[in-house]
Amino acid sequence: MNAILRLLDATLGRILRHVFFICLRTYFSLFYNISCSNKHLLQPLPRGLILATHVTRLDGPMVASLLYPARRVLPAVHYNEYYHPAQFPILMPSGCIPLSSPKSWPAEKRAERKAWAQDKLNKTIRQGKIVLLFPGGQAKRQEREVIQPHFSGAYDTLKANPDCPVLILRIRGLSKYDIPVHDRFWSFLGIMRGRRHVGISIERLEDGLDTSVGLERFNRELEERFNAPPHWPAAHPAEGVS
Numbered sequence: 001m002n003a004i005l006r007l008l009d010a011t012l013g014r015i016l017r018h019v020f021f022i023c024l025r026t027y028f029s030l031f032y033n034i035s036c037s038n039k040h041l042l043q044p045l046p047r048g049l050i051l052a053t054h055v056t057r058l059d060g061p062m063v064a065s066l067l068y069p070a071r072r073v074l075p076a077v078h079y080n081e082y083y084h085p086a087q088f089p090i091l092m093p094s095g096c097i098p099l100s101s102p103k104s105w106p107a108e109k110r111a112e113r114k115a116w117a118q119d120k121l122n123k124t125i126r127q128g129k130i131v132l133l134f135p136g137g138q139a140k141r142q143e144r145e146v147i148q149p150h151f152s153g154a155y156d157t158l159k160a161n162p163d164c165p166v167l168i169l170r171i172r173g174l175s176k177y178d179i180p181v182h183d184r185f186w187s188f189l190g191i192m193r194g195r196r197h198v199g200i201s202i203e204r205l206e207d208g209l210d211t212s213v214g215l216e217r218f219n220r221e222l223e224e225r226f227n228a229p230p231h232w233p234a235a236h237p238a239e240g241v242s
Contacts, residue, residue: 024065038202042071052169054134075132143177145226172232179233
């Protein structure tokens with residue numbers, strides 16, 4: 001049965017994914033003028049973990065569709081986002097992996113769910129795939145990217161896969177804390193405020209990340225990497241435009 005599913009995924013699934021990501025990328029291109037640097041770094045990787053800043057709930061599908069011509073990337077997203085009725089039709093075919101669990105669940109059930117999700121991440125990476133993970137856990141609510149001291153997704157994944165290549169992905173220009181800059185894509189309709197410019201940069205960490213320092217320090221160091229310059233010009237929250 002597993003062999004049949006793999007065959008379907010490699011044939012019909014590949015065609016459907018390609019059409020889906022073309023549609024998804026076209027949709028995003030109507031509203032955002034997205035530039036991405038260094039996505040060629042993904043192509044030669046035997047497997048990988050991309051650690052990304054988190055700006056909106058649709059970061060996962062947006063990044064996955066943008067990177068798809070270079071490499072298929074599987075985003076990991078929060079349970080509540082994955083199963084939200086308005087987002088599930090986009091997140092599921094994007095290959096997203098649901099993490100975490102509802103806070104209303106009993107502690108034992110949440111622990112089981114966390115173990116299952118971590119095992120899923122580990123298996124995905126060991127199968128030679130690239131996972132996109134948002135260590136902050138949620139779209140940022142302040143100018144800086146913040147990773148809570150107890151958030152262990154990136155730490156646990158790298159500790160279980162110490163030889164996994166690690167990349168940092170930063171999304172800039174899309175946050176409400178960034179000054180919105182628009183092109184003139186719709187000027188032929190008399191609309192001078194066109195698509196919002198978004199910059200995505202990818203950096204491979206040749207030295208990896210040190211998991212021997214403990215979770216809290218690991219998160220602090222990763223947080224500093226996320227907030228490293230160059231910075232997009234900042235806007236007052238009241239001036240931000242989604």
